[in-house]
Amino acid sequence: MAISVGIGYDSHRFADDRRLILGGVEVPHEMGLSGHSDADVLTHAIIDAVLGAAGLGDIGEVFPDTDPAWEGADSISLLSTVIGMLRGPITNVDATLICEQPKLGPHRPAMVARLSEITGSRVSVKATTNEQMGWIGRGEGIACMAVAAVNLD
Ligand code: MG
Numbered sequence: 001m002a003i004s005v006g007i008g009y010d011s012h013r014f015a016d017d018r019r020l021i022l023g024g025v026e027v028p029h030e031m032g033l034s035g036h037s038d039a040d041v042l043t044h045a046i047i048d049a050v051l052g053a054a055g056l057g058d059i060g061e062v063f064p065d066t067d068p069a070w071e072g073a074d075s076i077s078l079l080s081t082v083i084g085m086l087r088g089p090i091t092n093v094d095a096t097l098i099c100e101q102p103k104l105g106p107h108r109p110a111m112v113a114r115l116s117e118i119t120g121s122r123v124s125v126k127a128t129t130n131e132q133m134g135w136i137g138r139g140e141g142i143a144c145m146a147v148a149a150v151n152l153d
Helices: 041-054 075-083 105-119
Strands: 003-015 090-098 122-128 141-151
Touching (some): 041 090, 041 141, 075 105
Parallel strands (some): 090 122
Antiparallel strands (some): 003 141, 090 141
C-alpha cells in the first residue's frame, strides 16, 4: 500500500451576519466566519490536507477566490470535487479546530458524521482553545489544522 499523508491549515475571521459552518454543520453562534465561500475553515483545512497528500496543489489553485463561481460555495461540495480527483481512497482524516468561542464539543459528532460520509473514511475532529493568547485568544477568528492520509495505489 502506498499511503501518502498531507497537512492542511486554514483560518478565517469572525464577521457579523454570517452563518458559522464547520465541517458542513451549522453551529449556532452570534457570528459566522468571513470568506469568499461559506468560510468552512474545517473543511478547507481538510481539502488542503487531501490535496497535499495527493500532490495536487492547494485549495487556492483549485478553487481561486477571484473566481465568482466559488462565491458562497458550499465547501463540502468543494471537498467532494477534490475527492473525485484522487486515484485512491482516503484512509483517515484528523483535524483540530482552535478557537475560544463557541464551545464546539457538542457539535463534533455531527461534523464527524458529515465528514465521514463525504470522505468515506475514518474522521476525527478535535477542538481546543488558544489559552486566550494572540488573535485566536482575543476571539478574532477560528483556525484549523488537519492531516489526511490517502491510498494512492
Ligand atoms: Mg479558507
